[in-house]
Amino acid sequence: MSDINKPAHQKELFGHPIGLYVLFFTEMWERFSYYGMRALLVLYMTAKTMQANGQSGLGWLEGEALALYGWYTMLVYLMSIPGGFIADRYIGQKKAVLIGAILLTAGHGVLAIDAIWAYYTGLGLVILGVGMLKPNISTMVGGLYKQNDIRRDKGFSVFYVGINLGSFLASLSVGLVAKFYGWHAGFGLAGIGMLLGLIVYIYGQRYLVHVGNEPTPEDKSNDISIATLMSQLLKSPIHLGIVGLIIAYAIYAGFTYAGADNWGYTALYIVIALVTGIMMMIYKNLNGQVEKDRYVVLLLSLLIVIVFWGCFEQMGGLMNLYAEQKTNRDLFGWEVPSAWFQSANPGFIILFAVFVANIWAKRKLKGKEAGSLFKMATGVIIMGIGFIYMVFASMEYEANGSSAMYWLVLAYLFHTIGELCLSPVSLSFFTKLAPARYMALMMGVYWAATGLGNKVAGVIGENASKAGELNIFGGLFIFAVTFGILVILLMKPLKRLTHGAEDKETIIHDDETEGFELSNH
Missing domain, CATH: 1.20.58 (Methane Monooxygenase Hydroxylase; Chain G, domain 1)
Incomplete structure (x- = not known):
């Protein structure tokens, strides 16, 4: 049957179901809205109630702002647990994504209103919206392909480009709009992005009729209650x-x-x-010692996840404030918007994702250590090294009253390389170790650990005003590097406890996509 005569959901574009591109643009605009708003969040809370340019912030203390930032980012991930459960158990992923997109559009729209009630209401709607959309849209991507379809990994790679492209564009455009037209105009632009994503998703329903539907009684009976x-x-x-x-x-x-x-x-x-x-x-x-041993390693991997995101998420909080308040952002007589620095992370991901993944692939071909635990530990170390540049920035600020922009850029570069070592690997490793009958439940625990890491980041940021940024950045550098080295030193006994969970893996040679993985954080 020619592609013209096929039903809409079976039609393809560039070798993939058209439904993939519907989900690509939906997720791209969702990430545009989320990261656009996230880039402004702490800056808006700490801005003076009335500034010289006529903009008004909330005038909060830094500790108060970072505390709320920690609660907010934690709840975004925790809501993925009930969001995934509701979809799996009752309404299916397709309806859950639609509800999430509507809640997000409403939330960002409310944030555009200059009132404190609108601020809290908007944040609450965004939390609920991300919780419904985030865990379910990725499941739908997988559902577009049959079980053994070799295009599945390529499809996820295309999808993850949308995630990082949306994040990159948001940090540039939303930050610029906020600089010239005010905070709430920036929030409003994020809302327009989400509205576009909602329109794309509704329009593309005919390409998604076979995925994300309501669960059958058999599906429900397979769940561990x-x-x-x-x-x-x-x-x-x-x-x-x-x-x-x-x-x-x-x-x-x-x-x-x-x-x-x-x-x-x-x-x-x-x-x-x-x-x-x-x-x-x-x-x-659990049945038998093998399952129990793997479960112990799984718990350690959760600890690694908490430590990594607890350090990494300073990017949207403490480091975002540092860019605003203590960095010399003058570029040829023009002041670079502080929110623009948030684009460094997704930009570096797009630039270096294939490069980093291919380095690991070549290590494995040469018979060198390239297991998931080693990658994760290395990611923590590289991310930790990024904080040494923030130490240099803090020392320069104390000496001169401001620090250069390149310190922040270098820190973001190392943080991103660390993320590329850990983020694509950790969830996959988790699925290899988790008992199959508890898989859905353990996925919720994984996202809970990610959310807890975000809260840890907020707590660390809160204490910066007391401990000093130099001590905070220096402490994070020492702790992260030490923690990563400790995991590497324990590598042999930990690998024995996995009982060969990764021993049968091989590298598929494909010049187009070898090692092409992007972060889905």
């Missing part, structure tokens, strides 16, 4: 006691901690306690 694990927890006095102690401490902390977000931490501790209980019950239910 959280309720089942919780009922097992209630029957285990030791495990229940551990969870109970954490919850009791959380409630005590809510009454005694100082600060407006004390009950926020209480809720966070309770969530961590319940997740801890579920993780313990999963370990208890």
Whole structure:
């Protein structure tokens, strides 16, 4: 059958289903809206209530702004858990993405209104929208291809280009609009981007009729119920006691901690306690020593993820403020918008993704260490080295009252190289180690760890005003490099615990796409 006579969802463009390009542009505009708003978030909160150019910010202290930034970015990832669950269990990925896109469009639109109620309402809608869209649109990309279709990896590579292209364009355009027309014009431009993504998605529904549909009764019966694990927890006095102690401490902390977000931490501790209980019950239910050993390594990989994002996400918080307040941004007599520095990360990803992945591929061909744990540890080290440039920037600021832009660019370069070593690998490694019957649940735990890393980043940023940026950046450099080296030193025993989970992997030689992986953060 010729392509002309095929149903819309079977038609192809450049060797891939047209549905891939529908999802590509939907995700590109979603990332445009999210990263465009994220580039302005901390800057807007810390801007004076009335500035010389007529713009008005919220006038918050840096610690307050970074605290909210940490809560916000954490909740964006945590909402991926219920978002994925609702789609898998009830409405399917296609409807979930549509709902998410509508919520995001509304959220960014509300953020364009210059009022404090609109600010909080907009952030809440964006959190819910990303939670519905983010975990489900990637699932739909996979659903476009049959199980053994060799085009699947290439399709994801094309899709991830959209993620980083949207991020890159947003940081440039939204930052420029905010500089000349005000914060809320910048937020509004992010909303226009999401509206375009929503229009593309609705228009392209005829190309997606076969993916992301509502789950069948058989699909639901294959799920491991959280309720089942919780009922097992209630029957285990030791495990229940551990969870109970954490919850009791959380409630005590809510009454005694100082600060407006004390009950926020209480809720966070309770969530961590319940997740801890579920993780313990999963370990208890595992079959055989091989599964249990791999599970231990899986937990360590979660720790690596938390450490990495806890350091890396200074990019949108503390380092964003540093670009605004302490960096000499004069370029031939024109002041570079501070939000533009947020484009360095996606720009470097687009430039270096293939290069970095091919380096790992060549190492593996030569028989050198190129396992996932080694890549992840190396990523943490390289990312940590990036902070040494922020140390140099802080020293220059203390000496001269400002620091050069190239320090920030170099820091972002190393952070991005580190991300390319860790981000494409960590989720894949996680799926290799997680027990198959708990896979959906463990994916939620993975995103929860990513969200917790974002909250850690906010907490670190909060303390910069007390500890000093030089100490914070220096501490992150020492900690990240030391942590990565420690993981490498433990590599041999950790690899034994994986029981050859990666031993059967081979490199497929394809000049077009060898090692072509992009971050999906």
